[in-house]
Amino acid sequence: MSSSPAKHTPLYDVHRDLGATLVDFAGYLMPLRYGSEVAEHQAVRTAAGLFDLSHMGEIFVSGPGAAAALDYALVGAMSPMxxxxxxxxxxxAPDGGVLDDLIVYRLADQTFMVVANAANAATVRDALTERAAGFEAAVEDRSDAYALIALQGPHAQRILARHTAAPLDDLRYYAIMAGEVAGVDALIARTGYTGEDGFELFVSAGDAVALWGELAEAKPGDEEKVVPAGLSARDTLRLEAGMPLYGNELTTETTPYEAGLGRVVKLDKPGDFVGKAALAVHAQTPPGRRLVGLVARGRRAPRKGYDVVSSGGTPCGVVTSGAPSPTLGRPIAMAYVDGAVTETGLAVDVRGRLEPVDVVDLPFYKRS
Structure with a gap:
């Protein structure tokens, strides 16, 4: 049986015209890189990069019971937001395994926007629909109606300010406002997945090409050019920032506590929520494995699926994400290792050769 053809984001033709290498990612043809992925990475670290994130899912939960429904459906407390x-x-899931990690935006007293990873959008929509059934709340998947463009980097605010009168100085990290950007109505969020300051712009799918063009076009007198950046740069940026990727660090076989993200689970919020009983047990039980950061001493990069080996030569973990770090100049990785493993003498089996690694605290990179 043939699989369904990959979908196009509203910016597909733009990426093709820019000469991007396009790959199937979560059912969408997405730009992997436009040229040098290292140059795209460095542009975000030093100035600003532009990403198409229109493959992400936007699921709205609204109604008098919307907050209560999300309190029940998710591990966090949405009502106080x-x-x-x-x-x-x-x-x-009821057993505490992660179905997806999300960002929830409260747009109005009775309206929330849940942003899900592209590969999990249908799973999240269906789970929210089922879990909201006992509340006065409606769940609506509006993913196809939206495009999502991210402007990320230390110069992001200065660049975006040239295109909007919205009070960006007042928009704090993890906040959102409505505003007009380059003549386009947008939801402007100060969020991102790169470890840098930046903004994510939710706009109508029909406005995406015009907005991208305005943000990407260098104007006379501009001090810097906004560089289009693809999935490769996004992955190395989020890896340096120690941010988990669903399917790598997070899966249905992983609990938030194993991933070092137990802080997002609010066991003390009023009422029950799906997975609470199982997660309460996990919270009181030392995890059998833990997520750590690894920095290679050599030049060969640990990659997803490679074994982590103890000083005695016994496999004691597995790499979940790994790549050369353009910022650190050395290969880095995140890996799950057995809870009892000491942090000395570890190595990664890189295609049959043991490469020594040092265990470090996450994140590898934090902006000043």
């Missing part, structure tokens, strides 16, 4: 704020959270 103020309008205009955002929160990182997760939706878990």
């Amino acid at each position: 103020a309008v205009g704020k955002a929160r990182y959270t997760m939706i878990c």
Whole structure:
């Protein structure tokens, strides 16, 4: 049986015209890189990069019972969140396994936007629909109606300010406001997945090409050029920032506590929520494995699926994400290792050769 053809984001033709290498990612043809992925990475670290994130899912939960429904459906507490704020959270299975990690934005008293990873959008929509059934809340998947463009980097605010009168100075990290950007109505969120300051712009799918063009076009007198950046740069940026990727660090076989993200689970919020009983047990039980950062001493990069080996030569973990770090100049990785493993003498089996690694605290990179 042939699989369904990959979908196009509203910016597909733009990427093709820019000469991007396009790959199938989560059912969408997405730009892997436009040229040098290292140059794209460095542009975000030093100035600004532009990403197409229109493959992400936007699921709206609204109604008098919307907050209560999300409190029940998710591990975090959504009811106390103020309008205009955002929160990182997760939706878990009854056994505590992670179905997806999410950002929830409160757009109005009775309206929330749940942003899900592209590969999990249908799973999240269906789970929210089922879990909201006992509340006065409606769940609507509006993913196809939206495009999502991210402007990320230390110069992001200065660049975006040239295109909007919205009070960006007042928009704090993990907050959202409505505004006009380059003549286009947008939801402007100060969120991102790169470890840098930046903004994510939710706009109508039909406005995406015009907005991208305005943000990417260098104007006379501009001090810097906004560089289009693809999935490769996004992955190395988020890896340096120690941010988990669903399917790598987070899966249905992983609990938030194993991933070092137990802080997002609010066991003390009023009422029950899906997965609470299982997660309460995990919270009191030392995890059998833990997520750590690894920095290679040599030049060969640990990659996803490679074994982590103890000083005695016994496999004691597995790499979940790994790549050369353009910022550190050395290969880095995140890996799950057995809870009892000491942090000395570890190596990664890189295609049959043991490469020594040092265990470090996450994140590898934190902006000043």
